[in-house]
Amino acid sequence: MNRDLHSIRRDYQFEDLLEDQAGSDPLTLFDTWLEKAIEACPDDPTAMTLSTVDKDGWPHSRIVLLKQRNESGFSFFTNYSSEKGQQLDQSNKANMTFFWPALSRQIRIEGTIEKVSRDVSETYFASRPRGSQLAARTSQQSTVIPNRSTLQNAFNEEEQTFDGQDVPCPDNWGGYVLKPRFIEFWQGRPSRLHDRICYTSKDDNWIRTRKAP
Ligand SMILES: Cc1cc2nc3c(=O)[nH]c(=O)nc-3n(C[C@H](O)[C@H](O)[C@H](O)COP(=O)(O)O)c2cc1C
Secondary structure, eight states: OOSOOTTOOOOOOSOOOOHHHHOSOHHHHHHHHHHHHHHHOOSOTTEEEEEEEOTTSOEEEEEEEOOEEETTEEEEEEETTSHHHHHHHHOOEEEEEEEEGGGTEEEEEEEEEEEOOHHHHHHHHHHSOHHHHHHHHHOOTTSOOSOHHHHHHHHHHHHHHTTTSOOOOOTTEEEEEEEEEEEEEEEOOGGGOOEEEEEEEETTEEEEEEOOO
16 A cells, blocks of 8 residues: 555544543443434444453454343354354354444443343344344354355345245354453543543442553
8 A cells, every 4th residue: 555644643632531520430421422323323232342362362242232241241243153153152252342433432341151041032133123133044144155146035035935934043042241341441532641540340339440542
């Protein structure tokens, strides 16, 4: 690439993040920031980078959509047989990173992951658009396929099979929930003097610290 990437930079400023505003509960702060992101970032405000590790310790990252945040943790849905699913079978340690450029904000969440109940997965699956339901049955996510038409043909077959009927949730499709043990809120500030407020879980409490940017 011939373009000069060095010159692509901006000064960050939206608000500051001082201890008083951050409070003592990172989950409340997460909800406040996500609400603001939903208002300010029309495209995929719930998108986050999910990082998992394989059995050799190699990290793997990809975007998924947050679908719920409740007392159990942070949930997303996927194919359990996918690469991420296989990695989570081997190590349940994972990281979620949200980035909202319009707000100069990043949140990093580290924790352990488990599957949600079958009931939760089936209820969410039933709420999805029909095309997404058929695609979930069609796509053996992360497997190598010969070409696009193989996928389209498999989709068409599923469409015919379930014509006039509800599309059942595949056994290998469902949700995961991450229980957080560390959460960092990054607020971009001028001259790279950013705010980083961190929370570490200890004995059912959150210990708050500030890190240098
Ligand atoms: C905006 C966006 C949203 C996505 N949401 C999901 C999702 O919620 N679940 C999912 O399984 N994949 C989602 N994907 C696709 C994943 O990034 C990834 O390609 C797929 O899950 C396969 O990952 P794996 O092979 O590492 O398992 C999304 C991709 C993008 C760009």
